[in-house]
Amino acid sequence: MEAIKSSKLREIKDTVSDAAEIMQQIGNPGVLESLNKVKDTAKAVNEIIRGLSTSEMVKNIENFRLISENMNETSAKMENTVTQLRETGFMYETSELVKSAKEKINSFSIDDDPNNINGQDLRDMSIASKEMMLSIKDLVNEISLTMAYSKKSATINNVKDTIKEVSDVYAVAKEM
Incomplete structure (x- = not known):
């Protein structure tokens, strides 16, 4: 012991x-x-x-999470839209139309060369340009509908400005 x-x-x-x-x-x-x-x-x-831990910060964090989810969904929908546009050939046709219009514009001349633009060519080009602007306007409208479900943000405002600019271009082209 x-x-x-x-x-x-x-x-x-x-x-x-x-x-x-x-x-x-x-x-x-x-x-x-x-x-x-x-x-x-x-x-x-x-x-x-x-x-x-404050209620405002918790709400802000939740809002950031929701914005992130919405942006991810919007990105996926935009990718899908671009893929569909490629599959339909819209982008290729628009590119070809722009090339053709550029060639026609470059062929303006004062002499009577038969390869130069005439009144009918100008009319056809005007109609094709209007159709292209309508297609672009429809595309922008589809994209804006895709993004409409997300909350108001700087991105949405930029898209609205773009839509307005495209509408203005369409209005000018329509007056041709």
Whole structure:
């Protein structure tokens, strides 16, 4: 029994000695500075957590999540629309129409060369341009309908401005 008491006393003595050494280390200026930095960091983290826990911040975070989801859905729909436009050949036909119109415009000349533009060519080009503008307007309307379900944002306002500009171009082309 005496051996057990002696063993217990030695454990207590070692523990007290270790505790005294730890206390001595805590008094070291470098350790105190580190502990103060940890304390300051913990305070900052607590303030951030309190700030993030407010109802306004929770609502803002939820709104960001919804906006992100809407943008992902819009992106997927835009990709689908572009794919469909490629499959229908709309983009290729529009490109060819633009090339043809450019060639016709470049062929204006004063002399009576039969390869130059005449009144009927101008009329055909005007009609083709109007049809192209109508197609572009329909495309923009389809894209804006795709994006209509998302919340008002800078992107939506940019699309509206683009639609207005295309409508203005269409109006000018219609007057030709």
